[in-house]
Amino acid sequence: MSLETKERIVKLLEEGNSSRMVAKDVGCSQSAVSKIWTKYKQHGMVVKAKRTGRPRKTSKRQDKQLKAICLENRKSTTKQLKMKHKWEEAGANVCDRTVRNRLKEMGFQYRKAKRKPSLTPKHKRTRLATITETLSHNKPYNPVNLIV
Numbered sequence: 001m002s003l004e005t006k007e008r009i010v011k012l013l014e015e016g017n018s019s020r021m022v023a024k025d026v027g028c029s030q031s032a033v034s035k036i037w038t039k040y041k042q043h044g045m046v047v048k049a050k051r052t053g054r055p056r057k058t059s060k061r062q063d064k065q066l067k068a069i070c071l072e073n074r075k076s077t078t079k080q081l082k083m084k085h086k087w088e089e090a091g092a093n094v095c096d097r098t099v100r101n102r103l104k105e106m107g108f109q110y111r112k113a114k115r116k117p118s119l120t121p122k123h124k125r126t127r128l129a130t131i132t133e134t135l136s137h138n139k140p141y142n143p144v145n146l147i148v
Contacts, residue, residue, distance in 0.1 A: 001028065001032070001036075003046060003048055005026060005028075006036050006046045007046050008026060009022055009026055009028075009033055009036050009037070010036065010037065010040050010046055012025065012026075013033070013037050019033045019034055019037065057092050057093075057094050057098055058087075058092055058094065058098070058102060059092075062085070062087075062092065063102055063105075063106070065085060066081065066085055066099065066102055066103070067103075067106050069081055069084050069085055070103060070106075070108060078096040078099045078100050078103075078110075079096055081099050081103075082094065082095075082096060082099050085099075
């Protein structure tokens with residue numbers, strides 16, 4: 001829940017609204033409203049709880065730099081982005097997966113380029129026959145007509 005929502009809950013409760021009405025108005029459970037209210041009464045302000053978990057390897061500044069590098073060349077791979085950014089100089093040793101996660105958080109989509117299928121012997125024979133026929137009739141050569 002955002003800090004603004006918590007402050008709104010406290011404001012509504014101070015105005016004299018019931019916790020049930022506040023929960024309905026904000027769109028959360030009544031127990032969440034009561035927990036926020038009791039923490040507000042204990043501390044005298046709305047506090048943001050410390051979260052557990054692994055700390056981020058990258059800072060917001062590094063994320064912005066990564067975004068700028070990605071926008072320069074949208075077709076670059078995560079390995080290339082990792083090398084361009086020079087994470088080691090910034091004091092962060094990150095893997096390709098971390099770079100991919102940061103880009104995903106920023107709204108970039110990860111796609112692998114499909115491999116173009118190579119021409120089969122049948123395709124090659126058909127193209128050769130078309131070119132030979134075109135040249136024998138003294139027609140101008142147009143590679144667009146050769147698409148199979």
